[in-house]
Amino acid sequence: MKLNKEIFREYDIRGIYPTELNEETAYLIGKAYGTKLKSFGKTETVLAYDNRLSSPSLESSLLKGLLETGVNVIRLGLATTPMCYFAANYYNTNASMMITASHNPKEYNGFKFSYNGIHNAYGSSVKEIYEIIEKGEFATGSGKVTDENITDPYIKLITSKLSFGSRKIKVVYDCGNGTTSIIADKIFATLPQIEAIPIFNTSDGNFPNHHPDPCIYENLLSLKDRVLKEHADLGIGYDGDGDRVGFIDNLGNMLEIDKFMIVMWKYLYNKVSNKICLFDVKCTKALEDELIRLGVEPIEYRTGNSYTRAASAEGDYPLSGELSGHVYFRDKFPGYDDGIYAGMRLIELLSNTTAPLSSMLDDVKKYYSTPEIKIPVPDELKFTIVEKIKEYSLSKGYKTLTIDGSKSKFSDGFALVRASNTGPNITMRFEATTKERLEEIKEEFTKELNKYLDK
Numbered sequence: 001m002k003l004n005k006e007i008f009r010e011y012d013i014r015g016i017y018p019t020e021l022n023e024e025t026a027y028l029i030g031k032a033y034g035t036k037l038k039s040f041g042k043t044e045t046v047l048a049y050d051n052r053l054s055s056p057s058l059e060s061s062l063l064k065g066l067l068e069t070g071v072n073v074i075r076l077g078l079a080t081t082p083m084c085y086f087a088a089n090y091y092n093t094n095a096s097m098m099i100t101a102s103h104n105p106k107e108y109n110g111f112k113f114s115y116n117g118i119h120n121a122y123g124s125s126v127k128e129i130y131e132i133i134e135k136g137e138f139a140t141g142s143g144k145v146t147d148e149n150i151t152d153p154y155i156k157l158i159t160s161k162l163s164f165g166s167r168k169i170k171v172v173y174d175c176g177n178g179t180t181s182i183i184a185d186k187i188f189a190t191l192p193q194i195e196a197i198p199i200f201n202t203s204d205g206n207f208p209n210h211h212p213d214p215c216i217y218e219n220l221l222s223l224k225d226r227v228l229k230e231h232a233d234l235g236i237g238y239d240g241d242g243d244r245v246g247f248i249d250n251l252g253n254m255l256e257i258d259k260f261m262i263v264m265w266k267y268l269y270n271k272v273s274n275k276i277c278l279f280d281v282k283c284t285k286a287l288e289d290e291l292i293r294l295g296v297e298p299i300e301y302r303t304g305n306s307y308t309r310a311a312s313a314e315g316d317y318p319l320s321g322e323l324s325g326h327v328y329f330r331d332k333f334p335g336y337d338d339g340i341y342a343g344m345r346l347i348e349l350l351s352n353t354t355a356p357l358s359s360m361l362d363d364v365k366k367y368y369s370t371p372e373i374k375i376p377v378p379d380e381l382k383f384t385i386v387e388k389i390k391e392y393s394l395s396k397g398y399k400t401l402t403i404d405g406s407k408s409k410f411s412d413g414f415a416l417v418r419a420s421n422t423g424p425n426i427t428m429r430f431e432a433t434t435k436e437r438l439e440e441i442k443e444e445f446t447k448e449l450n451k452y453l454d455k
Contacts, residue, residue, distance in 0.1 A: 003025065003130065005130060006020070006379050007110070008126050009422060010122060010421035011120060011123070012110055012112045012122075012306070014101050015109070015110065016108055017054040023060075023061040024061070026058040026059075026062040027062065027064055030062035030068075030069075031065040031066070031132075031138045032129045032130075032138065033097060034067075034068070034069030034070070034071040035132055036115070036132060038070065038071065039139075040115055042093070042094075042095055043070065044071065044093045045073060045095040045096060046084055046095065047062070047066070047074065047097050047098075048076035048079040048083065049078060049098070049099035050178070050240060050241040051078060051181070052106060052109050052205045052240070053106070055099050055205070058109060059099050062097065062111075067145065068138075069139040069141055070141015071143045072143045072145075072146070074091050074146050074148050075145050075146065076149075078203075080242030081098050081100055081179075081241040081242055082242050082243055084096050084098045085334075086153075087154075088117045089334060091148070094114075094117030098112045102239060102241050102244070103212055103240050103241075103244065104422070106205060106207050118313050120305065120309070122307060151186070154183070157334075161332050161333050162191075162345070162347075163348055164191075164347075164348055164351045165351040167350065167353070168195060169193070169194055169195070169233045169350050169351050170194075170195040170233050171196050171343075171347060172197045172199060172226045172230060172232045172234075172236070173196060173197070173199070173238070174198075174200055174222065174223040174226075174235070174236070175201045176207060176212035177200050177204040177205075177206075178207070178212040178238060178239060179240060180238040180242040181200075181201045181203040184201060184238070185198060194347060197226065199223065199226055200222070207240070209222065212239050212240035213244075214238060214244060214325060215256075215323070215324055217254050217371065219237065219246075220235070220246055220248055223235040227252055228252045232250065233350055234350060234357055235247065235248030235249075236248075236346075238343075242339050242340060243336075243337045244324060244339050245257075245327060245339035245340075250357050251356075253358065256323065257322065257325055258284045259284065259286070260346065261321050262287055262291075262361065263360045263361065264349065265277060265294060265296055267349045268319055268331060271331065272318040275294075275295060275296045276296065276297045276299060276315060277296050277298055277318075277319060278299040278308060278312055280301055280302065280303040280321075281300055281301070281401065281407050282322070282429050283300075283322075283323050284369055285367055286366075288300070290364055299311075299315075299317075302403045303404050304322075304404075304421055305322065305324075305337065308322050309326070309328055312328040313328075316330055318331040327342040329342065367413070367431050367433060368431065368435050368438045369431040369438075371429075372427050372428070373429065374423075374425040375426045375449070375453070376424060376425055377419075377424060377425060377426045378424055383419050385419075385452045385453070386405045386417055389417045389448060390402055390405070393408040393415075405418025405419060410432075412432055412437055413431045413432030413433060413441050414429075415445045416428060416430070417449065428446070430442040430445070
């Protein structure tokens with residue numbers, strides 16, 4: 001078969017099923033991953049899949065490829081991505097393969113994989129899978145399968161890493177019919193300190209109620225309505241595979257992840273010794289402002305789960321994250337991104353105070369931000385166009401951060417233009433201290449971008 005090179009992206013393998021990837025692709029990826037794993041002297045990996053309709057058949061084919069390389073497989077079956085990460089460490093394989101397309105639409109699927117149990121493969125390590133397949137030089141052997149259920153140890157990990165106060169918190173949580181539907185109810189049921197109200201908590205890979213991306217406001221509208229109806233303290237939304245999270249406060253407002261990190265760092269500051277926070281370029285300047293005010297060192301980094309998770313582990317930062325909903329707690333948790341655990345830490349915070357969540361940013365400087373704006377651009381053009389924007393910013397004498405696309409930084413705002421690594425898009429985000437200035441910045445850079453889109 002002719003492999004689609006474009007599905008081998010910057011930090012995972014992802015494409016539309018069955019046109020861009022299918023069972024034959026999965027079989028070859030299994031053989032390539034097993035071959036690479038053995039080159040590191042490893043002969044065992046964890047394997048799991050999310051609840052997308054194509055996942056079981058892809059898993060069967062990928063498993064066949066892995067076994068033919070002589071790699072032994074601990075097979076979890078249906079699981080969230082955080083459960084897969086946990087299992088890799090729990091079973092001491094420190095290697096994992098997760099079949100998922102995260103928050104992409106239901107017609108997508110893909111593969112996140114790790115060789116070290118610390119972070120997922122990214123960059124050249126993903127491209128190398130393609131190269132191994134192209135060469136056709138695979139390891140051979142006869143691996144064995146062990147079926148395991150990680151549910152109970154995983155629940156114990158989550159619930160043992162919490163320090164609730166005396167206040168009982170009413171929470172509405174939205175699984176979006178994603179894979180957290182198989183585990184969230186069980187976790188909440190073990191915690192009498194929480195009054196939990198679930199919505200869309202039946203596993204269904206058709207995602208019939210809304211798209212499972214909790215960092216887009218439109219996907220949280222049902223959660224918002226239920227929070228207000230129940231007079232709940234908090235609403236929590238999870239993505240398709242459970243590694244990302246989104247929040248609604250007690251007044252029905254969305255609490256973006258950069259602002260969640262502000263709230264959490266106020267709580268964590270006196271509880272941790274390593275006062276450093278890593279965050280991606282999409283985050284509000286208010287986060288940087290507040291970290292500095294607290295005495296926490298801010299580190300602005302490139303977007304991408306594999307990159308930010310690896311950097312967070314390397315620096316052993318207590319709390320880091322991305323605007324997209326990936327959050328890494330390392331103060332008393334293993335440091336991988338787990339939407340359920342991140343939500344539990346906010347519940348923990350609320351249980352130790354009488355203040356409502358809606359009041360916790362009252363003393364934070366106000367910035368006006370656009371949501372992340374996605375512009376469809378073919379994969380083969382998007383990086384070239386972003387380079388043009390970078391050249392424009394530098395030619396204007398703007399302070400330009402180039403760690404991930406082009407981020408033009410002003411005293412009163414920023415303009416971020418970057419190429420998405422998960423789809424054929426250019427993404428933009430703008431921020432300013434006034435609505436008028438926000439529109440001015442947005443108009444300037446949108447106009448410049450349109451010059452290259454029209455060609």
